[in-house]
Amino acid sequence: xxxxxxxxxxxxxxxxxxxxxxxxxxxxxxxxxxxxxxxxxxxxxxxxxxxxxxxxxxxxxxxxxxxxxxxxxxxxxxxxxxxxxxxxxxxxxxxxxxxxxxxxxxxxxxxxxxxxxxxxxxxxxxxxxxxxxxxxxxxxxxxxxxxxxxxxxxxxxxxxxxxxxxxxxxxxxxxxxxxxxxxxxxxxxxxxxxxxxxxxxxxxxxxxxxxxxxxxxxxxxxxxxxxxxxxxxxxxxxxxxxxxxxxxxxxxxxxxxxxxxxxxxxxxxxxxxxxxxxxxxxxxxxxxxxxxxxxxxxxxxxxxxxxxxxxxxxxxxxxxxxxxxxxxxxxxxxxxxxxxxxxxxxxxxxxxxxxxxxxxxxx
Numbered sequence: 001x002x003x004x005x006x007x008x009x010x011x012x013x014x015x016x017x018x019x020x021x022x023x024x025x026x027x028x029x030x031x032x033x034x035x036x037x038x039x040x041x042x043x044x045x046x047x048x049x050x051x052x053x054x055x056x057x058x059x060x061x062x063x064x065x066x067x068x069x070x071x072x073x074x075x076x077x078x079x080x081x082x083x084x085x086x087x088x089x090x091x092x093x094x095x096x097x098x099x100x101x102x103x104x105x106x107x108x109x110x111x112x113x114x115x116x117x118x119x120x121x122x123x124x125x126x127x128x129x130x131x132x133x134x135x136x137x138x139x140x141x142x143x144x145x146x147x148x149x150x151x152x153x154x155x156x157x158x159x160x161x162x163x164x165x166x167x168x169x170x171x172x173x174x175x176x177x178x179x180x181x182x183x184x185x186x187x188x189x190x191x192x193x194x195x196x197x198x199x200x201x202x203x204x205x206x207x208x209x210x211x212x213x214x215x216x217x218x219x220x221x222x223x224x225x226x227x228x229x230x231x232x233x234x235x236x237x238x239x240x241x242x243x244x245x246x247x248x249x250x251x252x253x254x255x256x257x258x259x260x261x262x263x264x265x266x267x268x269x270x271x272x273x274x275x276x277x278x279x280x281x282x283x284x285x286x287x288x289x290x291x292x293x294x295x296x297x298x299x300x301x302x303x304x305x306x307x308x309x310x311x312x313x314x315x316x317x318x319x320x321x322x323x324x325x326x327x328x329x330x331x332x333x334x335x336x337x338x339x340x341x342x343x344x345x346x347x348x349x350x351x352x353x354x355x356x357x358x359x360x361x362x363x
Contacts, residue, residue: 012039017053026064033068040079047078056085062094089166109281110245113353124350128270129257131247150251162218175211182221183252186243187272227291227303240292242276268317282357298326306361310337316344
């Protein structure tokens with residue numbers, strides 16, 4: 001994607017990848033940088049682009065990038081640098097520790113429904129069940145192979161390479177079971193105490209919260225806090241589990257697509273989780289903040305805050321919607337809220353997922 005963008009802007013471009021079996025040193029970054037500087041000097045003042053892929057695999061990469069970038073800044077070189085990394089935890093740590101004030105972070109979330117439809121002619125039902133992993137598409141005709149691919153090539157690889165290898169995890173088995181619990185209960189409010197009871201482990205709530213942060217950082221599972229209007233209460237609230245890609249739910253379920261469609265309760269959870277994933281992926285890009293709300297037996301699926309605009313979103317997978325007591329109770333407490341119904345007699349799920357989140361949350 002980045003090379004396509006570089007080709008379209010018409011500037012000389014240098015691309016190099018650290019994704020090789022042998023270990024790269026910081027001298028490799030310096031060599032690639034010097035080659036890009038040569039392109040910049042020959043551009044007649046137009047500038048050049050340097051793209052470094054999997055840069056986090058080079059030890060002490062951030063310190064060298066900082067040194068070279070600052071040198072270019074002093075000499076007013078027009079060299080644009082793009083750093084790519086498939087491991088958000090490692091790349092993010094290097095940026096924040098060494099490159100403060102020198103970078104813009106471009107977050108690439110999971111593919112949206114509109115992108116999957118445009119690129120692969122996906123229907124809404126296919127998107128809800130198979131999620132948004134383009135690499136798995138050749139296997140969708142074989143349910144068992146598709147599920148094994150998602151579990152082995154994506155889920156297990158992400159946990160082993162991006163979480164356990166790069167972060168301190170004292171209880172790997174607990175983290176894995178927490179992830180499985182998240183797939184089972186996505187879209188449901190579950191206290192940390194209940195989670196520990198389900199997991200049958202001697203861990204504590206701080207450990208679970210930390211593990212959920214790690215899983216959210218790699219784009220798998222996160223939790224939503226309860227909206228209260230007060231930051232302190234939001235942080236201490238009971239979490240609502242939310243997957244960031246519905247394929248994570250179906251790949252770990254025994255149901256085929258036909259069986260899932262026939263199971264109204266499971267399909268309803270998929271619909272709500274797809275809407276939640278659409279919102280949370282936008283949140284990761286800085287578009288908004290996403291919460292849920294519940295008071296006694298009254299609940300609103302999602303509360304979205306964008307600046308001073310507050311939007312309450314209720315999701316229904318069928319048309320049998322007589323009343324929305326949660327929405328009415330929330331509006332009574334926060335009168336300025338905007339209200340949206342997705343599914344049922346409200347906005348069609350397909351239409352909601354086809355549009356960027358900004359379309360629905362701006363006043």
